[in-house]
Amino acid sequence: MSFLDTLFGKRERSSDIARDRLLTVLVHDRVKLTPDMMEQLKAELSAVIARYVPSVDAGAIEVTLLRGEAVDHLKADIPLRRTPQKL
């Protein structure tokens, strides 16, 4: 995608869409995790983390499955909101 496409907000590269869809599909193939269970996992994960870290951005949690040499990794990316510090 060219710089101009990015500037005018053109469509996402279809190769990136393909890769992301594959990663999602493989999570379910390998771990036998349904989309429902995945959503539940994210919700429970954010609930647990929120108990310790109140700034967790529950809606932005990303759970992905990566294939390693010997084992696969279920990787959770948990963004935390930056709140201005009070004096």
Next chain:
Amino acid sequence: MSRVITITSGKGGVGKTTSTANLGTALAIQGLKVAVVDADIGLRNLDVVMGLENRIVYDLVDVVEGRCRLRQALIKDKHFPDLCLLPAAQTRDKDAVTADDMIALTNQLRAEFDYVLIDSPAGIEAGFRNAIAGADEVLIVTTPEVAAVRDADRIIGLVEAFEKGHPRLIINRLKPRMVNRGEMMSIDDVLQILAIDLIGVVPDDEQIVTSTNRGEVAVLDRSSRAGRAFAEIARRLAGEDVPITVFDDNPGLLNRIFGAFGIRARGSER
């Protein structure tokens, strides 16, 4: 020591048979004795890809069921006498042979050939299991598409479960220009997802269609980019250290000028 290598994919139509025919021929060009075996019982194809369909008398099931000797069923290639095809039966189904039959058959072939390449049927059922039963190594063919890579992932798991070691990957029908435009998954995308070793990349090449129409394999055609990619893969299979070339589908001006003089610059190395 002879080697038995099964070419498989999970998904159909990604180029298993074309890969088997081309790799077999490329190994024969190197002076090796090669048998290619069509293990897709009931859907015989390897014979037509190699242009040997009119020479078939006996087939794999005839050998297994003792109606002929192995030598009677082997068909010599048109160009290389040390390259032989063992065709699949067309009128039977996959239940006509067992995994033990395939192991016995491959052991018989080992005595005569340096390389035995087995063209596996698509799928993950008995036909696929029979095709890998006698194998020492497995090559997996995929295209850079979601469905093909998904099936390849499944097959890799099964090959490892059957203790056939770590399979190696052929990425077939890559279109470098589409990859550059972000319209096709790249080699790195596919490798990152599948996490297996790459043995080669074959570009999409219309000449595969025309050579298959004629019953000739692409490695015999020096102008075919896919053919040159298969020749490189065969050298890697034989243990040579050849860097992976991605043959571009759009020869630049320089290549076109050199091409006019019969010199061909290579594609970009990965």
